[in-house]
Amino acid sequence: MSTRTFRIAVLGGDGIGPEVCDQSVRVLREIESRLNNVTFDFENHHVGVGEYRVSGNALPDTTFAACQSSDAVLLGAMGLPNVRYPNGKEIAPQLDLRERLGLYGGVRPIRLFNEADTPLKGYAAGEIDFVLVRESTEGLFYGRDAVLDPDADEAFDTMRISRDCTLRVCRLAFEIARKRGGKKKVTLIDKANVLSSMVFFRKVFDEVAAEFPDITADHCYVDASALFLVRDPQRFDVMVTENMFGDILSDLAAGLVGGMGMAPSGDIGATAAVFQPSHGSAPDIAGLGVANPIAMHLSAAMMLDWLDHPECKRGAKMIDDAVAKVLADPAKRTPDMGGKLSTTEITDEILKAI
Numbered sequence: 001m002s003t004r005t006f007r008i009a010v011l012g013g014d015g016i017g018p019e020v021c022d023q024s025v026r027v028l029r030e031i032e033s034r035l036n037n038v039t040f041d042f043e044n045h046h047v048g049v050g051e052y053r054v055s056g057n058a059l060p061d062t063t064f065a066a067c068q069s070s071d072a073v074l075l076g077a078m079g080l081p082n083v084r085y086p087n088g089k090e091i092a093p094q095l096d097l098r099e100r101l102g103l104y105g106g107v108r109p110i111r112l113f114n115e116a117d118t119p120l121k122g123y124a125a126g127e128i129d130f131v132l133v134r135e136s137t138e139g140l141f142y143g144r145d146a147v148l149d150p151d152a153d154e155a156f157d158t159m160r161i162s163r164d165c166t167l168r169v170c171r172l173a174f175e176i177a178r179k180r181g182g183k184k185k186v187t188l189i190d191k192a193n194v195l196s197s198m199v200f201f202r203k204v205f206d207e208v209a210a211e212f213p214d215i216t217a218d219h220c221y222v223d224a225s226a227l228f229l230v231r232d233p234q235r236f237d238v239m240v241t242e243n244m245f246g247d248i249l250s251d252l253a254a255g256l257v258g259g260m261g262m263a264p265s266g267d268i269g270a271t272a273a274v275f276q277p278s279h280g281s282a283p284d285i286a287g288l289g290v291a292n293p294i295a296m297h298l299s300a301a302m303m304l305d306w307l308d309h310p311e312c313k314r315g316a317k318m319i320d321d322a323v324a325k326v327l328a329d330p331a332k333r334t335p336d337m338g339g340k341l342s343t344t345e346i347t348d349e350i351l352k353a354i
């Protein structure tokens, strides 16, 4: 059998991004050594604030071209709160990547590995387990390029909900629910009691729901969803929502299972995908060697699963199982989860578990 080589573009980015990304490359190298007839070709590329400071371009053409031509992209985090474009906005090339590569589906799984890691009472490992799917190319982020008139007395942002983007993100959510085989339920998170854009989102969602008669579909307002996530997370199986609601709720959801260091993500498009933790560059802990790399490792596992090769899928499961094995011991934690292990030390534990 011939060997299949997967080209992975590695974009460490800013703050803790490169720290966690480097550790995931270690994990993927270990996985590679255990797979049959599969190799990974990692290529590092410059991106983010660091690159902006050097070249004036946070997403150079060479980096973008590499993302387009690679089999998948592994990304750490980008942006720093105090480094801004002259228009006052932060440097956020991950949003350009999502829009330019058409990565419409921000898939953010939330899973409790150990009951010790949730602030909620009475949930054992595996009993908090749902996926939030966030539309990632429009919604309330659509107006992000608007120029603010410095003399204006008002400012506006535009929420764009298009039929095409809504159809594809809703279909993705239903397909995920079918594949998970859990409660087989998709909940639309909207604000259709107030916003016409959300009435439209709901109309398109209901059309898609009719295509999936084996999956239960329901709706929940975004404010009530925030309550139910904290009071009764088992109400949810797959949630689908617009960009900003998903951005906010995915951080809240991460808090249910140990924090940002436990929240992986995959930005999925028709022909490309970027895998990165849901967290940002965490400048408050950058350079200290204490960032929790597990969200990054679980994102790397999502990448292997998405590559859709039986050996890569086996590798994805090996990472998930190793993380579960390490987290079964409450002593094995980074400081954000009350432990003492460094970024490298917890990865060493995961490598041993593999």
Ligand SMILES: NC(=O)C1=CN([C@@H]2O[C@H](COP(=O)(O)OP(=O)(O)OC[C@H]3O[C@@H](n4cnc5c(N)ncnc54)[C@H](O)[C@@H]3O)[C@@H](O)[C@H]2O)C=CC1
Binding pocket: 016, 020, 076, 077, 078, 079, 080, 081, 082, 090, 094, 260, 261, 276, 277, 278, 279, 280, 281, 282, 283, 284, 285, 290, 291, 292, 293, 295, 336
């Ligand atoms: N996808 C991306 O690249 C994202 C980039 N950002 C950018 O990152 C910068 C910082 O944003 P923040 O609002 O502070 O969000 P953040 O997610 O970077 O940090 C929020 C809190 O979570 C902690 N945290 C995050 N990841 C962690 C990890 N792996 N291990 C341990 N603790 C972790 C941080 O220390 C901080 O206390 C900003 O410039 C923001 O725009 C924010 C979110 C996503």
Ligand SMILES: CC(C)CC(=O)C(=O)O
Binding pocket: 079, 092, 094, 095, 247, 278, 279
């Ligand atoms: C630049 C941010 C909007 C990114 C973010 O918060 C996210 O991807 O969750």
Ligand SMILES: [Mg+2]
Binding pocket: 247, 248, 251, 278
């Ligand atoms: Mg976010």
